[in-house]
Amino acid sequence: MEVAEERDVVIIGGGICGLATALALHRKNIRSVVLERSETLRATGAGIGIRPNGWRALEQLGVASKLRPTATPVLAQRFVWLDRGSQKIIPFSSGETRCLKRSDLINALADDLPHGTIRFGSKLLSLKLDLHTSFPILQLDDGSFIKAKVVIGCDGVNSVIADFLDLKPTKVFSTGAVRGLSDYPSCHSFSQELVITKKGDVSIGRVPVSDKLIYWFVSQWRTQDLKILKDADLIRQSTLELIQGFPAELVEMIKMSDPDSLSSTQIRYRAPWHLLSGSFRKGTVTVAGDAMHVMGPFLGQGGSAGLEDAIVLARCLHQKLIGFDLSSSPTQIIMQKVGESFDEYVRERRMRVVMLSLQAYLTGFLMGSPSMLVKLLSVIFMVIFFRDTLRHTRYDCGGL
Ligand SMILES: Cc1cc2nc3c(=O)[nH]c(=O)nc-3n(C[C@H](O)[C@H](O)[C@H](O)COP(=O)(O)OP(=O)(O)OC[C@H]3O[C@@H](n4cnc5c(N)ncnc54)[C@H](O)[C@@H]3O)c2cc1C
Structure with a gap:
């Protein structure tokens, strides 16, 4: 050698x-x-x-x-359970949280x-x-x-x-996640919170990066291994199928996501x-x-x-x-x-x-x-x- x-x-x-x-x-x-x-x-x-x-x-x-x-600073985390019709908010009172x-x-x-x-x-x-x-x-x-x-x-x-x-x-954790960014050229109206909306075994998280950019993730508890998709169109399509019945603003957010930002991951630990x-x-x-x-x-x-x-x-x-x-x-x-x-x-x-x-x-x-x-x-x-x-x-x- x-x-x-x-x-x-x-x-x-x-x-x-x-x-x-x-x-x-x-x-x-x-x-x-x-x-x-x-x-x-x-x-x-x-x-x-x-x-x-x-x-x-x-x-x-x-x-x-x-x-x-x-x-932008993120001030709190809000959980929304659509099935139960309830919410819980946890303020980020101590120190600085931001999503980069x-x-x-x-x-x-x-x-x-x-x-x-x-x-x-x-x-x-x-x-x-x-x-x-x-x-x-x-x-x-x-x-x-x-x-x-x-x-x-x-x-x-x-x-x-x-x-x-x-x-x-x-x-491998029994969870798969898709992540992406959505750009709102004329500013979004979402609060300065990390909001996790849950329905069945699917959760959608969204958090502002700035007044024009939202980072989001969709996760699902799974009983079998996730098929990792590489193609952005397929990731978006399969995610949209997963989130049927979620509020229209969340569906819209994912529809308008930047294809280059999309990725799908199996969670490991x-x-x-x-x-x-x-x-x-x-x-x-x-x-x-x-x-x-x-x-x-x-x-x-x-x-x-x-x-x-x-x-x-x-x-x-x-x-x-x-x-x-x-x-x-x-x-x-x-x-x-x-x-x-x-x-x-x-x-x-x-x-x-x-x-x-x-x-x-x-x-x-x-x-x-x-x-x-x-x-x-x-x-x-x-x-x-x-x-x-x-x-x-x-x-x-x-x-x-
Ligand atoms: C869905 C999801 C959401 C998350 N959200 C958050 C969050 O909000 N906040 C947070 O703090 N963390 C979060 N994390 C965790 C965070 O993403 C990781 O902990 C972090 O990215 C790990 O960084 P790393 O540099 O250790 O590893 P990686 O980001 O995996 O980087 C490893 C690098 O090594 C290179 N590499 C690998 N093998 C080789 C090799 N053999 N030779 C040369 N190069 C190699 C790779 O190309 C890569 O660039 C999240 C993770 C997931 C899956």
Whole structure:
């Protein structure tokens, strides 16, 4: 095997977490390269809700002030049950919630990175450890190899790095979701709320990004695996069939959606009990974001948890590397310092992501499961562990 290239820090995946991690490291003067398999930045999923904990992380990354003007504040969450004819409203009283266009978030993170940090069209195939140094060697799908000192896997739900760390496989939630954006050139009249309207086993969520743009999602509790559609017309058509009997303004919203924004997803999660015991570090390799803790979207916290990971990881790495140069320090020192910093990172993150994942898991069953017994058990666990349902939004991951 010919090793063509040597790098200090390699991040796999240029999604929200990979870009945030590269930016957090950059803010601490640690250079990295991001390998992204796509040819351009990907913003799949149209919009993303960011709760106060996510804004705290964006502040640390130095991009919050340029993102705020792109999205209107969301003041409350309203549940509407059409079958029962009832409603419930939960004010977002503590802190800032906004729904961003995913492309705005991705671009804001990428724009602040040094030129050349992201390497597009670079797909990681496999990783193994060098027999002599124990540093990771990455094999890319173009046949090339990179010898890295540090590898951070932000490669999402089907993570090569998670497999390398022997994490247990992710699981499929009995829910499928379609997401999209709808543009109202002469302004919409929707309230500044996340409104979730439920009828039978189908829910429609809508939330304003701005006075002209609405992010929406449609989810259905399913007994069988979702057929993932790629074609925008088919996604729109099958969604319209699903939402028959919903209010006309919601049907209209989906009819007028931007075809380029549409995507359909099967919800996956890493079991909270696997997060409790998983080993998230091997040598100088670790994981962050969905690769570590993909969770159901029922709290709208997966992306923000990835932003928090980025801050904590960069802080831990920087603290241990003060006075050491990754490029020139002896192998043993780097192995030890990076290993210690990753252990600290995992220690800080573990219970946070366990609790987020557990709350998302229980909330998913509470919102969707047709079984009264499952709902009852979910309520009991929610009362025991999550009496304060918005506590997760008050979390502060700390400074860089
Ligand atoms: C329906 C739904 C709604 C959601 N709503 C919210 C919300 O409102 N708020 C919130 O905070 N979160 C939300 N989430 C969760 C959020 O979308 C994810 O947690 C977040 O996008 C994960 O970011 P990531 O960077 O970890 O992974 P990804 O976004 O999956 O990025 C991984 C990147 O790695 C690249 N990659 C993968 N494999 C390789 C490889 N082998 N080599 C090179 N590159 C590779 C991919 O191309 C991709 O760019 C939602 C999720 C879903 C499904």
